[in-house]
Amino acid sequence: MMASSSPLLADYTDHFWLPVSASTFGEQVDSAFMLVLWICVFFMVPITFALVYFCIRFVKAKGQPAESQVSHNTPLEIAWSVLPSFLLVWIFVKGAIGYIDQQNAPEGADLLSVKAFKWGWTVDYGNGVFHPELHILNDQPTKLTMRSSDVIHSLFIPAFRVKRDIVPGRYNEIWFHPTQPSERVSEEELEAALLDAKENNDGVFDQEKYQFTVDGYRFHDLYCTEYCGRDHSAMQTVVVVHDSRESLEAWIKKYSGRGEDESPAEYGQKLYERRGCASCHSLDGSKRVGPSFAGGYGSNREFTDGSTGIVDENYIRESILEPKALIVSGYNPVMPSYKGQLSDDDIDSLIAFLRTLADEGGGEN
Ligand code: HEC
Numbered sequence: 001m002m003a004s005s006s007p008l009l010a011d012y013t014d015h016f017w018l019p020v021s022a023s024t025f026g027e028q029v030d031s032a033f034m035l036v037l038w039i040c041v042f043f044m045v046p047i048t049f050a051l052v053y054f055c056i057r058f059v060k061a062k063g064q065p066a067e068s069q070v071s072h073n074t075p076l077e078i079a080w081s082v083l084p085s086f087l088l089v090w091i092f093v094k095g096a097i098g099y100i101d102q103q104n105a106p107e108g109a110d111l112l113s114v115k116a117f118k119w120g121w122t123v124d125y126g127n128g129v130f131h132p133e134l135h136i137l138n139d140q141p142t143k144l145t146m147r148s149s150d151v152i153h154s155l156f157i158p159a160f161r162v163k164r165d166i167v168p169g170r171y172n173e174i175w176f177h178p179t180q181p182s183e184r185v186s187e188e189e190l191e192a193a194l195l196d197a198k199e200n201n202d203g204v205f206d207q208e209k210y211q212f213t214v215d216g217y218r219f220h221d222l223y224c225t226e227y228c229g230r231d232h233s234a235m236q237t238v239v240v241v242h243d244s245r246e247s248l249e250a251w252i253k254k255y256s257g258r259g260e261d262e263s264p265a266e267y268g269q270k271l272y273e274r275r276g277c278a279s280c281h282s283l284d285g286s287k288r289v290g291p292s293f294a295g296g297y298g299s300n301r302e303f304t305d306g307s308t309g310i311v312d313e314n315y316i317r318e319s320i321l322e323p324k325a326l327i328v329s330g331y332n333p334v335m336p337s338y339k340g341q342l343s344d345d346d347i348d349s350l351i352a353f354l355r356t357l358a359d360e361g362g363g364e365n
């Protein structure tokens, strides 16, 4: 159930050089990069040749004494100090212009808040809709207000040429203006992938394998680029750019609340994946950051304050809303509170899902 641990790589396939460029920042960033690169090549090549040539040309025969070289050539020294400084100013001005652009989101940008946590992402689409994927509108600036619930993370979208650290205890912002809508794969291709996932992968949809999302969209990669602990390399998600506001809103609607004929337990499993529980709680009895959900329901717990209890509805509810009230022995108090982020129906659905796992192996912790 965990996100796979190698890069999604959608933006690099078929690209020998820089990854796909799909935002208005692409040109600026790439040309600044190429400028620095070519200046380096321009100097490195002749300097290297001169170095090798001088080594050979001025080698002393064995036994000859070394000569001291203390004479100056003032015009030459001024020239090689002043001329390159113009290059540095050029690089600085070019970089500063791009940097200032990236600092100032235009008025009227779409706003989304993003939470980074060990080890995943949650995007808040308003009205109680949260999802790990970032869905935005083409040709429309979008600004993300980002926060971290634990350590320093860093959001990186190579295709948009943007990257910003997310420091706990403060809000960090980033914005971009996508220029290409994400392609949608054909119904047949999507059906085939869904069938393959069902038959060969326990129903888990592997985006990396198919290179499109479970809703049939091609995507850009988004990942954490600040080393943040054990599963840092799995802290990845996708960016999908919609070609119309209707399509974006339809997607958001699809993920708002439990479907009409969906059972609480089924929906609870989806929440388990979408809301990041999976990165800390396994379903197979193995210990991650938190206890496994397998066999958890109905079993006994010991807490760090010396008390004991049974995993029942009230306890699960409290664990989700006030995770720090009772800490299971042997674990750290690192679970974020989901207060105000999960509705009562969401919590009931999660409880129903955990109940279905009561008889799975694992038992104590
Ligand atoms: C950052 C890691 C992390 C995330 C994300 C997380 N948890 Fe936890 N959870 C923990 C840890 C650690 C514990 C054990 C310590 C404690 O009691 O707080 C725990 C304990 C629990 C318990 C009590 C389990 C038991 O067997 O006693 C429940 C229930 C629970 N979490 C539910 C959830 C749900 C539901 C979600 C997703 C909506 C979630 N957790 C997300 C880390 C996490």
Ligand SMILES: [Cu+2]
Pocket (backbone or CB within 6 Å): 117, 152, 153, 154, 224, 225, 226, 227, 228, 232, 235
């Ligand atoms: Cu991270």
